[in-house]
Amino acid sequence: MTDTVAVDVIDRIAWVRFNRPDKRNCMNPTLNRQMLEVIEELEFRPDVGVLVLSGEGSAWSAGMDLKEYFRENEGKGLGATRAAQRQAYAWWERLRWYQKPTIAMVNGWCFGGGYGPLFACDLAFAAEEAQFGLSEINWGILPGGGASKVATELMPFRKAMYHAMMGENLSGKEAAEAGLVNEAVPLAQLRDRVTAVCEVLLAKNPWALKATKDALRRVREMTYDNAEDYLIRAQEAANSFDGEGRKEGTRQFLDEKSYKPGLGAYDISKQKA
Numbered sequence: 001m002t003d004t005v006a007v008d009v010i011d012r013i014a015w016v017r018f019n020r021p022d023k024r025n026c027m028n029p030t031l032n033r034q035m036l037e038v039i040e041e042l043e044f045r046p047d048v049g050v051l052v053l054s055g056e057g058s059a060w061s062a063g064m065d066l067k068e069y070f071r072e073n074e075g076k077g078l079g080a081t082r083a084a085q086r087q088a089y090a091w092w093e094r095l096r097w098y099q100k101p102t103i104a105m106v107n108g109w110c111f112g113g114g115y116g117p118l119f120a121c122d123l124a125f126a127a128e129e130a131q132f133g134l135s136e137i138n139w140g141i142l143p144g145g146g147a148s149k150v151a152t153e154l155m156p157f158r159k160a161m162y163h164a165m166m167g168e169n170l171s172g173k174e175a176a177e178a179g180l181v182n183e184a185v186p187l188a189q190l191r192d193r194v195t196a197v198c199e200v201l202l203a204k205n206p207w208a209l210k211a212t213k214d215a216l217r218r219v220r221e222m223t224y225d226n227a228e229d230y231l232i233r234a235q236e237a238a239n240s241f242d243g244e245g246r247k248e249g250t251r252q253f254l255d256e257k258s259y260k261p262g263l264g265a266y267d268i269s270k271q272k273a
């Protein structure tokens with residue numbers, strides 16, 4: 001727990017929250033610094049299996065802090081601007097390649113710079129009541145900090161272009177239809193739905209999850225042949241961390257006949273440490 005980031009670890013789920021509700025959780029340099037410290041502290045803890053990122057109050061995050069991140073740093077010169085950018089991008093990058101599965105639980109406003117951590121999370125669930133916007137055009141800049149890239153990565157091109165140029169918001173439901181998030185549910189059900197997803201992830205082989213999420217991100221930018229080769233090598237590298245996992249999965253299906261991979265996961269509690 002820090003000034004700007006709240007954390008609870010409950011039943012192996014780390015509930016990390018942007019914690020500047022009075023400022024709609026916009027990201028100032030202090031938050032960006034503290035968020036990196038918090039997620040790094042959680043990353044290899046044995047009592048944490050999944051990380052959920054949400055926001056205190058009515059916002060998920062209203063993007064970058066126009067005062068402390070943009071205006072005040074501009075007044076201090078290029079060095080200050082670059083330092084602030086690196087601080088923000090550092091924790092989004094850490095999250096994109098995080099050891100544990102990550103879920104964005106978008107409870108409210110999600111604007112501009114917020115698309116960086118949104119994309120960094122492996123999965124995203126929104127409240128139907130949430131509002132998503134590339135509001136940069138409304139105050140006179142382009143969607144930077146990765147936001148333009150996120151829009152084109154997650155949305156079809158015409159939808160991304162409309163979203164970026166028009167400065168109109170999408171509801172949680174519309175964001176799900178456009179591909180920005182996996183699903184939208186009423187706010188009152190959001191935490192339960194995310195908890196249920198976490199429970200599924202917690203029952204799966206954690207090495208396989210890390211290898212899978214990295215693979216999905218990496219292959220997007222590869223040719224088919226490069227991807228095929230990368231996937232062979234990534235699986236063989238994963239085998240060195242998780243020597244017994246896949247063998248146990250195979251054993252329970254072929255020998256014990258206790259489950260079917262097509263219908264659910266093997267029992268990882270029977271696996272040797």
Ligand code: COA
Nearest residue numbers: 022023024026062063064065066067109111112113135136
């Ligand atoms: N940067 C700096 N301050 C922000 C902020 C941001 N991105 N978003 C909200 N705040 C501040 C407001 O200035 C206000 O501060 P004050 O209480 O000192 O006056 C406080 O947070 C509450 O915001 P307010 O606008 O009164 O809340 P609201 O619930 O009526 O509206 C938003 C919420 C998110 C629609 C509105 O705050 C907004 O448009 N924020 C900017 C969003 C944006 O363009 N972000 C992109 C940045 S890349």
